[in-house]
Amino acid sequence: MSTTTPARPPARTRARRATFWLGLVMVLAGVGLLGYAAWELYGTTIVSKQRQQEATSTIEKAWDSGRAEATTEFGSAEALIEIPRFGENYRIPVLEGTSDRALGAGFGHFTGTAGPGEVGNFALAGHRITHGEPLRDLPKLREGDEIRVLTREKTYVYALTSGGDDLIVPFTSVWVTDPLPDNPDRGGVEPEQVEDQRLITLTTCSELFHTDNRMIAFGKLVAEEPAG
DSSP states (O other), X not given: OOOOOOOOOOHHHHHHHHHHHHHHHHHHHHHHHXXXXXXXXXXXXXXXXXXXXXXXXXXXXXHHTTOSSEEETTEEEEEEEEOGGGOTTOOXXXXXXXXXXXXTSSEEEOTTSOOTTOSEEEEEEOOSSSTTOXXXXXXXXXXXXXXXXXXXXXXXXXXXXXXXXSEXXXXXXXXXXXXXXXXXXXXXXXXXXXXXXXXXXXXXXXXTTEEEEEEEEEEEEEEEEEOO
16 A cells, blocks of 8 residues: 655745745735824714713813813823914813823823913913814914903913914923023024013924924913903
């Protein structure tokens, strides 16, 4: 009785199988990358806009109950931002700190900088793309545009002293959050160098898909109104 060894598939057949599986892996990897990109561009913004609404509702309920500060699941908050140029429905909460969690639900308030209406620099950060993108249209802002900061007691009205895209700096330029920002580039964009001003600073990424630089807009307090 004799035994026979099964014939091995021709080398060409094995190569085709290998090419098929390699191609399948590459297709699946591409689909995964596209899915991740879609999530970053659209999914995070949908989720963040829901968080903005939740935080805004929590803040307003706290004010109605007589408390100036609200504790949200994204951090403590005591202010809302309105920017008329961005539309009458634009109202974004301000969360304390600049953690990913805070920035995923609204503006982040740089810890240690002035509060709304206070002497110094009320410095804020916000995403330009993804995660709710509250400052996507910052380049559209112009000198003189209003930034309205709502608190339980008052509404503080700031007017921009620079356009939204007038100043771009490296992300390491921490001078922009100083109590009185003093541009080391002499002749560059900066607030008027007068002490005891009540300033506001908006910061965001300068490019939509690149994060090494920051776009900066400065403003100063021009009015205080009773809370509406």
